[in-house]
Amino acid sequence: MLLDINLLLTSLREDLGYLLPEDSCHGFAIRWLEACLVGEENLFENRIKEIHSYGDSLIARIQEAQDKEENQLTEEDKTLLDIQAFFDHMELQQSPNSYTSFFGRPFSQSDIESISDIATSDAMRSRGGLCKIYSHPGMYTKEEVTQYFDKLSDVLDNATSNSANECWGILIGEFYHTIAVTYTPGIGWRFMDNEQYPPLVFSKEETHLLAKEIVEVLTAKPSIPHIGFNCSIFTVADNALLPAVTTALNQFSEKLALTEEMLTRESDGYDLACIATQNEHTWILAEYLKYGLRIDNDYGNYPLIYLAVLHGDLEIIDFLCHNGAEINVLSANYTPIYLAAKNGDVASISLLAKNGADVNKGDCITLVTPVHIAAKNGHVPVITAFAKLGADLNLGDDKGATPLHAGAEENCVEAIVTLIGLKVAPNIADDNGATPLHMAAKRNSVEAIAVLIKLGANPNLRNDKGATPLHMAAKRNNTEAIEALLNREADPTLVDDNGATPLHIAVQMDNSEAIATFAKFGADLHCQLDNGVTPIFLAAQYGCISAFEQLIIAGVNVHSTCEITVENLQELACHCSEKIATVEYAERISNNMSQFIKQHHHAGKQTISITPYDMACIVEEKDLLCLLDNNHHKRKLDKLELGFFSYNEVKKSKSTLQSTNYINMIPNQR
Known part of the structure; x- marks a missing residue:
């Protein structure tokens, strides 16, 4: 039964966070070859069946196993951790360019042996590791593919005297796809493609069927006359037949004809020069020049x-x-x-x-x-x-972002130290006035924050909108960044161009953890915007329940009043909760505010006293009102003092809203 393993692998690799989850053929083929070469093909196939049986639940199960102490691991947990290692080893072969820091030097897909030395099975290590003994590119007709593998099997049979003690691993790499084959002398082939798993079996007499399968898999269209690929052969380092087979394969390679006509062949937009370049065959490119052929084509x-x-x-x-x-x-x-x-x-x-x-x-x-x-x-x-x-x-x-910005954003401490050591200014700004410290705060890059400030970065510089790094961290609930900044003389009282402190930003974003962190470091929880609005009033205005609760926990008096002008109150009514921000809702809230102003504005007084509870009533924040009415903060408002609607009417009006004409309710604070 064919398993839809490719789609499952793609989905799981995406969940595991690999950079190119849709690409796995190269890494999968190598892992299969390694298993076959050390007699662990059954183990490999059982692992694939296990992966298939777990399906989408696999990632969660692996995470559960990883969270356990070693002495708590069950046999199933160990199997799950082996599966994780299998994926990691496959990824290192598939995308080695992405793991230069891990390897300590750049590797490519051509460095199969070197990568295998780092990430392979114990059984492979016990055999001395993976060893490549042959590599040859070709651009063939369909008939020539059969001829090629017929001759290759004869070479292996003769060099090994038909010894079936060892199988030989063959990696077939086309421009877009990689498949794998094994050959056991005197017996035959096993063919593996991750897009039609499990492997297929062919006898030596069925080499033409193997060739047909290879052509069908590697040819995008049946009408394409040629198929190009590089054929590499692998074994284990302690294979006693390695010297004899290597010599025979070298002689076989020397006999393979390479004509001008073969060099002019193409297959689905690529040619032999492309295959040769991918597989380190400079001599092929020299042949192109010998015949006066171009080597400046583009391939996708x-x-x-x-x-x-x-x-x-x-x-x-x-x-x-x-x-x-x-x-x-x-x-x-x-x-x-x-x-x-x-x-x-x-x-x-x-x-x-x-x-x-x-x-x-x-x-x-x-x-x-x-x-x-x-x-x-x-x-x-x-x-x-x-x-x-x-x-x-x-x-x-x-956007004006420099290498130092990039290093700070990605929390690359060594890159930051190196750049500043090379005389890059730690406070260098991008086109928006943001420093590297702004970027580190935005991404919660705590180590970057520490080293930047240590090396001279100013934690209180503002960007073009007046925001400090603390503002950036508060907006994204980056509590670790907030702590790192506050521990290094960042000023929480600084305001941006809208007059907001980082605490105001945290409240408006309903970031309770950030609020708790500011409270922990002694920030002023009653600081006002230019219009007189305090953090807890802002929470009521926007229906930020988590922020509201956290401010109460931090000791803010829910009955505290704000003195706000009539003009500013009217403006506040235009910028309330986005949760039900319909045209009908906006009009009703505006009317609510007008009635509140009418009832509470006293002649000769420029401001009106208003509490967070009042504002919650005006903007009809049902959940917030329920919170207040169900605990000791409830005001004595069984008959609401506002006089223009009752609490039941609030609930009724909110539950019957039908309009879908949404408008932008985000304020421009002033």
């Missing part, structure tokens, strides 16, 4: 120089640079040196710069520089390398 907007940089192949990069490749090409909206910086590849950066690459040219859309993306990804050696190459470390993107 990626020229060969991009593919070479993606795989970190210095030999091919150098070959292309010396044979007319455009070093500062922007086919994919960014330059090759930007790609190298993103991957943390100092060697490729140095080689590209040596051949004339612009060290400040990166993404042509966002204007993000190579240094910027390096700082964002925490690639400190890359930052240092660019500094030595004369890159502008202060150059901003299309």
Whole structure:
């Protein structure tokens, strides 16, 4: 029975937070080959069945197992943790460029053996590790695919004397997809594609059926006459037959003809030059030039120089640079040196710069520089390398954000220290006046906040809207950032251009944890906006129940009054809760406020006294009124003193609202 494993893997990889969850064929194929080579194919297949049986509940079950102490783990828990490790190992093979910091050096999908040394099974380690003994690219007709694998099986049979003691792993990589095959001499093939799992079995006499399966999987359209792929063969390092088979495969490779006609073949937009560049075969590119053929084609907007940089192949990069490749090409909206910086590849950066690459040219859309993306990804050696190459470390993107902003936003402490050590100003601002500290506060990057302030960043600088880093943290309920800032002399009394303190912002966003943190550090819980509104009044105005409750817990008197002018009260009525912000509701609240003003405005007095409870009644905040009426804060209002509607009418009017003509109720505070 075929298992829909590919869609499930994609869904689970997305839930696990991997960067490209839809891509898993390469990593899955390698994990399967490793299992087959050490006799653990049954274990692999049982694991896939377990993954399939858990389905969408798998992630939650893994999390439960991870939360347990080691001595509490059941056998099922251990199985779940093994599944997590399986996914992680698969991810490292699938997307190695994303884990340069983990590896300590850049790896690409070509570095299968090196990655396997880091992330593989105990059984594979006991056999000395994974060993690649053959790699050859080709662009074949359908008939030639059968011929190729027929000859390959003969080579393996002869070199091993038909010994079935070891199987041989074969990775078949096309431009868009990777599949795997094993061959057991004298017996036959097993074919694995993650899009039609489980594996298929073919005898040696059925090689033509294997070839047909390969062609169907790797050919986008039946009408395409050619199929291109790279064939790599793997075994374990302690395989006694390794030397003999390696010699036989080298001889086989030398006999494979490569004609000009084969070099001109294409398959679904790619050619042999593309396959060769992905798999470190510089000699193929040399053959193109020998016949006067072009090597400057684009493959889905990626020229060969991009593919070479993606795989970190210095030999091919150098070959292309010396044979007319455009070093500062922007086919994919960014330059090759930007790609190298993103991957943390100092060697490729140095080689590209040596051949004339612009060290400040990166993404042509966002204007993000190579240094910027390096700082964002925490690639400190890359930052240092660019500094030595004369890159502008202060150059901003299309919004003026600099590499230091990127490092702060991503909490990359080492990048921050390195950039400031290279004389980047810690208070450098973007086009909106935001400093790196603003970005760190926005993202709750606590370590970045600490190191920025330690190295000279001012925690009280305002952006173009007057907001300090504390305002940014309060808006997003980033309590750790708030604590880090308050512990380092950030001033909670500073107001933004609307006259709001960070506490006002926290209240309006209904961020109770932020409010509790401000209270813990002694912030003024009665601070007023320019219009006289206090935090608890603001909570009532907007129906922020969590904020209201937290302010009461912090000791704010719910009966406290605000003295507000008639003009400002009328303005407040226009900016109340968004929960039921319909035209009908807005008109009714405006009328409520007008009646309140009429009943409570005294001649000769410029302001009117109003409580949070009054405001909750006016804006008909049912939940807030219930909160107050069901505890000791209830006012003596069995017959509401406002006189223009009763509490029951509040409930009735709110429950019968039908209008769907929503309007913007967000205020411009003043």
